[in-house]
Amino acid sequence: MFKSDISTSLRALSRSASPAPVAFDRRNFLRLSAGTGAGLVIGAYLPVGSASSAKAAAGEAAAVFNPFVSISPDNKVTVLSKHLDKGQGTATGLATLVAEELDADWSQMVAGFAPADTPVYKNTFFGVQGTGGSTAMANSFEQYRKAGAAARQMLVEAAAKAWKTDPAKITVAKGVVSDGTTSATFGELAAAAAKMPVPENPTLKDPKDFIYIGKSFPRLDQKDKVTAAPVFTQDVRLPGMLFAVMARPPRFGGKIGSVDAAKAKAVKGVKDIVTIPGGVAVVASSTWAAMKGREALQVTWDEGAADKRGTAELIAEYKALAAKPGIPVRKDGESEKAIAGAKTVIDTEFVFPFLAHAPMEPLNAVLQFKDGKATLKSGCQMPTIDQSVIAAILGIKPEDVAIETLWAGGSFGRRAVYNADYVAEAAHIVKALGTADPVKFVWTRDDDIKGGYYRPMYLHKVRIGLTEAGEIAGWHHRIVGQSIIDGTAFASALIKDGVDSTSVEGVNDTPYAIPNFEVEVHNTKVGAPPLWWRSVGHTHTAYVMETLIDEIAGLAGKDPVAFRLSMLEKTHPRHAAVLKLAAEKAGWGTPLPAGVARGVAVHESFKSFVAQVVEVRIVDGQAKVDRVVCAVDCGLAINPDNIVAQIEGGIGYGLGAVLHSQVTLTDGAVDQTNFNDYEVLRFNEMPKVEVHIVPSAAPPTGIGEPGTPPIGPAVANAVAALTGQRFRQLPLSVHKLAAT
Amino acid sequence: MTKLSINGREVEVTSDPDTPLLWVVRDELGLMGAKFGCGQALCGACTMHADGTPIRACVTPIESVAGQDITTPEGLTGPVADAVRNAWAKHDVAQCGYCQPGQIMSAVALLGGKPAPTDADIDEAMTGNICRCATYARIRTAIHTAAETLKG
Numbered sequence: 001m002f003k004s005d006i007s008t009s010l011r012a013l014s015r016s017a018s019p020a021p022v023a024f025d026r027r028n029f030l031r032l033s034a035g036t037g038a039g040l041v042i043g044a045y046l047p048v049g050s051a052s053s054a055k056a057a058a059g060e061a062a063a064v065f066n067p068f069v070s071i072s073p074d075n076k077v078t079v080l081s082k083h084l085d086k087g088q089g090t091a092t093g094l095a096t097l098v099a100e101e102l103d104a105d106w107s108q109m110v111a112g113f114a115p116a117d118t119p120v121y122k123n124t125f126f127g128v129q130g131t132g133g134s135t136a137m138a139n140s141f142e143q144y145r146k147a148g149a150a151a152r153q154m155l156v157e158a159a160a161k162a163w164k165t166d167p168a169k170i171t172v173a174k175g176v177v178s179d180g181t182t183s184a185t186f187g188e189l190a191a192a193a194a195k196m197p198v199p200e201n202p203t204l205k206d207p208k209d210f211i212y213i214g215k216s217f218p219r220l221d222q223k224d225k226v227t228a229a230p231v232f233t234q235d236v237r238l239p240g241m242l243f244a245v246m247a248r249p250p251r252f253g254g255k256i257g258s259v260d261a262a263k264a265k266a267v268k269g270v271k272d273i274v275t276i277p278g279g280v281a282v283v284a285s286s287t288w289a290a291m292k293g294r295e296a297l298q299v300t301w302d303e304g305a306a307d308k309r310g311t312a313e314l315i316a317e318y319k320a321l322a323a324k325p326g327i328p329v330r331k332d333g334e335s336e337k338a339i340a341g342a343k344t345v346i347d348t349e350f351v352f353p354f355l356a357h358a359p360m361e362p363l364n365a366v367l368q369f370k371d372g373k374a375t376l377k378s379g380c381q382m383p384t385i386d387q388s389v390i391a392a393i394l395g396i397k398p399e400d401v402a403i404e405t406l407w408a409g410g411s412f413g414r415r416a417v418y419n420a421d422y423v424a425e426a427a428h429i430v431k432a433l434g435t436a437d438p439v440k441f442v443w444t445r446d447d448d449i450k451g452g453y454y455r456p457m458y459l460h461k462v463r464i465g466l467t468e469a470g471e472i473a474g475w476h477h478r479i480v481g482q483s484i485i486d487g488t489a490f491a492s493a494l495i496k497d498g499v500d501s502t503s504v505e506g507v508n509d510t511p512y513a514i515p516n517f518e519v520e521v522h523n524t525k526v527g528a529p530p531l532w533w534r535s536v537g538h539t540h541t542a543y544v545m546e547t548l549i550d551e552i553a554g555l556a557g558k559d560p561v562a563f564r565l566s567m568l569e570k571t572h573p574r575h576a577a578v579l580k581l582a583a584e585k586a587g588w589g590t591p592l593p594a595g596v597a598r599g600v601a602v603h604e605s606f607k608s609f610v611a612q613v614v615e616v617r618i619v620d621g622q623a624k625v626d627r628v629v630c631a632v633d634c635g636l637a638i639n640p641d642n643i644v645a646q647i648e649g650g651i652g653y654g655l656g657a658v659l660h661s662q663v664t665l666t667d668g669a670v671d672q673t674n675f676n677d678y679e680v681l682r683f684n685e686m687p688k689v690e691v692h693i694v695p696s697a698a699p700p701t702g703i704g705e706p707g708t709p710p711i712g713p714a715v716a717n718a719v720a721a722l723t724g725q726r727f728r729q730l731p732l733s734v735h736k737l738a739a740t
Numbered sequence: 741m742t743k744l745s746i747n748g749r750e751v752e753v754t755s756d757p758d759t760p761l762l763w764v765v766r767d768e769l770g771l772m773g774a775k776f777g778c779g780q781a782l783c784g785a786c787t788m789h790a791d792g793t794p795i796r797a798c799v800t801p802i803e804s805v806a807g808q809d810i811t812t813p814e815g816l817t818g819p820v821a822d823a824v825r826n827a828w829a830k831h832d833v834a835q836c837g838y839c840q841p842g843q844i845m846s847a848v849a850l851l852g853g854k855p856a857p858t859d860a861d862i863d864e865a866m867t868g869n870i871c872r873c874a875t876y877a878r879i880r881t882a883i884h885t886a887a888e889t890l891k892g
Contacts, residue, residue: 087836087873218832225837226828228773228813232838235772243767268756287776288755288763360777360785360838360872409775409838410872445778641832645878649835652874675782675870684863686876 063194065154067120068147069098071194075175075187077104079144080114082121082129083136084381085221086359086408086415087649088704089642090136092219094144096639100212101148101205102155104186105175111220116383116403128384132416132532134606134702137638141700142204149202151193155186158193207636207697216641221407231407233378236366240437242271244429245290245444247297248279251306251668252452252527256280256299264297273297276428283433287442307527308668314457314526315351318480322349322461326478326520327498330508333516335463338474342465344555346548350462351729352481352540353662355455355533356678361409362448365426368438369394374401374430375438378423379408381415389420393427412653413532414453418488421453421529449678450670454663455533456482456526458503460544465516470556474516479503479541482530483523498523502532506541506709511572511604512549527668534653538605538709543658543730546601546713551726560600560717561588568602575602577694578611578631585692586613586629595739596626599718601710606702608634609694612651612710614687616718621736623719625655625687628711633694635701643703644691650707651689656681658712660733679733742802746771747815757803761795762786764802765812773813773841777870784869787842788812794849796868813841820851823889827882835873843869847883856887 062070062078070078079098085091091111099109114121114129121129124139155177160167165179177184207213224231249255259280261273269289274281280299284290309317339345365378367390374394380386383403391398408415426441433439443451458481465473483500485491494501499521508519533539553563561583569576579602583589588598595617602611615627630647637643660679664671672678712730720726724740741752746769755764765771765788774797777785781796788797789811824847834840843866850857850865857865862883871879 087834089835218829219834221837222829222832222834225834225840226825226844228841228844230772232775234776234838237770237772286755286763286767288759288767291779358872360775360783360836360870362776408836410836412872442776445780445783645832645835645875648877649874652876653872656874674780675778676780680870680872681874681876682870683866683876683879686874686880689877 063190065151065194066147066198067114067117068144069102069151071151071186071190073187073190075108075185076110077102077108077186078110078112080112082114082123082140083131084113084379084405084408084411084415085111086379086381086411088136088646089219089639090131091221092217093137093638093642094140095220096212096217097141097144098148098151100210101145102152103172103174106212106217108175108186109220113405116380116387116401118384122384128382130382130384130416132381132413134608134705137700138607138702145204146202149204150199153199153202154196155189155193157196158189159184162189162192213636213638214640216639232361232409233364233366233406234361234409234442236377236406236440238366238368238438241366242283242433242435242437242439243285243287243290244281244283244426244439244441245287245294246276246279246281246425246429246441246447247294247299248447248451249301249303249306251303251308252529253306254301254303255305257302258300260298264293267293267296269293272433274429274432276425276432278425281425281429281432283429283439287440291444306668309526310666310668311353311457311664314665315459318457318459318524319349321480321522321524322459322478326480326522329499329504329519329521331518332514333474335474335476335516335518338516339463339465339476342473343468344466346462346464346466346551348462348728350460350540350544352458352543353664353730354457354528355539355657355661356449356663357412357414357453357533358448358675358678358680359408359410359412359414362445363414363422363443364441365423366438366440367426367430368436369430370436372396372400374427375404376401376423377404377406379411379415380405381408381411382417382420385418386420386423389424390427393424394431412534413536417453417531418490445674449663449672449674452529453531454528455539456484456530458540460540462544462548464548464552466552466555470552470558472514472552475514475518477507477519478522479507479519480522481524482526484530484532484536486523502537504541505537506603506605507545510545511575512545512567513571528665534650535605535705535708538603538705539654539657542601542603542605542709543712543716546603546710547716547720547726550600550713550717550720554720559589564600564602574609574633575604578602578609578633581631581692581694582611582613582629585631585690588613595722597718597721599714599716599721601713601717603709605706605709608632608701608703608706610647610706610710612714614711614714614718616715616722618719618722618737618739621738623659623715623732623737624685625715627688627690628714629690629692630707631692631694632703632706633696634703634706635696635698637693637696638700640693643693646703647691647707648689650705651711652681652686654708654711655685655687655715658715658730658732659685660731662731662734742806744802744806744810745808746810747812748809753802755802758801760798761788761800761802761805761810762797765797771812771814775838775841777839777842782870783839784846785839785842787845787869789845789849792849792852794846813845816845816848820848820886820890823886824848824851824882827885827889830885831878831882833875833878833882835875839869839871843871843879847879847886850883851886851890855890857883
């Protein structure tokens with residue numbers, strides 16, 4: 001797919017996973033950071049920002065129109081993204097909204113990141129400044145369009161005043177303001193225009209007049225990324241900078257027993273060894289020296305309180321729990337009675353492993369604490385949390401923590417941490433050193449794979465009763481696993497009556513009409529900290545629901561697509577529409593070469609609807625996916641090519657996990673270390689992906705995450721068609737597959 | 741002191757001879773194009789060229805490449821590099837972009853040896869470079885586009 005106007009962006013929204021968009025309790029979030037108030041707002045969308053911070057981010061010479069839009073004398077329009085761009089294209093997407101309403105030329109657009117300033121730059125769904133839940137476009141769509149429209153109106157007013165013309169006679173196109181006889185660039189008018197009154201309710205374009213929205217313009221970060229420009233935290237170099245890595249206990253919950261730093265201190269370049277909460281940091285004059293120092297460091301760990309259960313023990317415990325009643329999530333009718341009287345019963349368990357996010361850029365942060373003020377440079381996904389955590393550790397006010405957000409080398413949820421774990425480590429190191437020099441703190445890949453904050457392990461126990469005709473009579477479903485939200489500041493908003501919505505999403509809200517449907521959950525406690533991972537609960541619930549529905553269709557002798565449509569068509573038209581489109585484009589029902597089978601799945605997540613049809617072969621006992629045909633409905637398509645890119649990426653990310661990835665524990669210690677044993681999707685395994693977007697005028701919804709959930713069940717359904725077996729433990733690589 | 745030739749320049753570096761090239765280039769010389777991804781030659785983010793051949797700089801001691809012409813992503817020039825970068829931009833390949841300097845180094849080396857690579861050639865040359873954003877399909881397309889451009 002290739003197009004000269006290609007591109008990116010928009011919608012995107014995070015490929016990071018995080019909390020569900022609308023469920024957030026704003027008041028709860030505001031409590032997270034002292035000093036964040038309601039903020040002044042003009043109209044509902046344009047907060048009055050600190051011009052100084054916007055200026056700092058956009059360049060000193062820039063004229064600041066509002067916290068989101070600045071225009072410099074050299075005619076560059078800088079759009080500050082309040083959301084982190086970790087690859088999902090959000091920064092380009094937000095710039096698209098501004099360019100659209102401003103009638104700018106695409107070549108003059110520049111993307112930057114907003115400073116930390118919660119009242120001004122908060123996620124309007126969360127109440128804190130943060131990115132996640134595939135919400136970036138949905139919560140910014142009107143705000144950034146208004147920011148662009150307001151700036152446009154101010155440029156027109158300034159031109160009218162200068163030229164003594166009626167503003168109604170002035171037109172704006174491709175970055176040029178004109179009254180028919182006189183014209184000027186944005187850059188020429190910017191200084192005067194920024195002084196015009198800020199319109200309270202600027203007029204937005206009629207969608208039929210869109211010139212950027214709905215087209216594919218190239219990513220604004222593409223050139224820097226292709227030329228290897230130093231745009232990442234890993235690339236920061238500052239005078240006098242120190243480098244730090246940290247030694248952590250091998251088991252979760254372990255503590256420092258004793259430290260012998262002599263050998264580490266003898267390593268050339270090592271400057272200091274400091275003990276901080278959770279481990280021991282080695283500080284050096286280079287990254288390599290810090291790493292070598294850590295190798296030489298001798299720490300005896302006190303693992304008395306550590307969790308020493310291995311994966312096998314956890315699975316046994318989870319199975320035992322699944323046999324007992326859990327916390328009720330949903331209860332429609334009498335599932336036990338219906339199952340007891342059923343003609344056929346499916347009684348089965350699914351096991352999902354811990355998963356590390358493993359973004360390509362290992363976690364890192366550059367922090368300096370000087371003269372009572374802290375400055376953090378990092379790919380910050382939750383600036384409000386980072387700010388308040390650093391402030392608490394250093395004993396300063398949150399507003400004395402400045403944050404410069406940098407392009408992040410992936411996240412997939414890992415940078416949206418409720419306790420800012422690695423940023424907190426950096427702050428503890430800086431505090432322990434008592435240095436005014438900047439410290440670059442890095443995790444190695446081993447730290448990343450072994451460090452916790454995983455997609456938790458889950459076990460589902462499902463019993464389904466079927467009638468003689470093969471219809472569902474009753475369905476009893478228990479989910480066992482860690483709550484991601486429990487114990488975090490998000491708890492009061494996202495946990496209700498003991499049920500963490502992220503543990504059960506995708507099951508309790510299934511689109512299928514299931515009579516006598518009962519769902520329960522057991523929340524477990526495990527040493528390894530849990531975290532959202534691209535598409536959160538849907539990573540496991542879509543697999544369970546879509547493989548079971550497929551199995552039920554098979555038992556009834558019905559076509560998997562027709563069976564789903566019969567259950568969805570009347571009540572869930574958007575599910576049905578993507579399913580039909582994917583099936584049609586994939587040639588569902590047409591002959592395939594010997595040894596190849598199709599599988600299908602459809603799932604809603606983050607308010608978007610995705611169906612996938614895959615073509616799979618068995619090669620050397622493993623599944624090989626040749627082709628994925630995907631249909632997506634994510635509301636208004638702001639940048640179609642970025643939707644395609646996010647679906648391609650979401651499929652690749654999910655497919656790697658389904659085929660290969662697992663973090664396992666032995667006696668509580670993580671078995672994997674790096675990409676040799678934590679295997680992810682590689683180049684030669686990437687299928688051909690075709691994406692078809694359902695035209696829609698509905699408000700834009702998520703796209704960073706929704707491509708991930710259907711790939712697992714679609715592949716498993718194809719594998720079942722090939723092998724006659726249903727594989728209910730992931731990854732598939734733990735099984736030896738054989739075509740029948 | 742170890743003498744190295746980096747991007748056509750002779751430099752003397754003070755790091756120990758067994759220090760991996762990646763850390764000398766990044767922390768001592770300040771060239772940030774090649775990335776740290778795994779430290780064990782498993783992901784390809786650190787890929788550089790030594791006499792035109794791709795190497796994983798994270799496990800390459802500087803003493804082993806003294807006397808060879810080292811090229812980092814920033815120093816990559818010439819028609820093949822231009823064609824590859826232009827193809828990457830044309831297909832909007834990069835998402836997070838962190839692995840892309842390494843991907844581009846591998847792609848340029850491939851096209852240097854095989855101007856018209858097959859899909860199997862591309863698989864073989866690129867499977868050591870991990871992309872967690874899974875931009876693999878676009879990388880494949882971009883390599884074919886670059887090959888077409890170079891054919892003229």
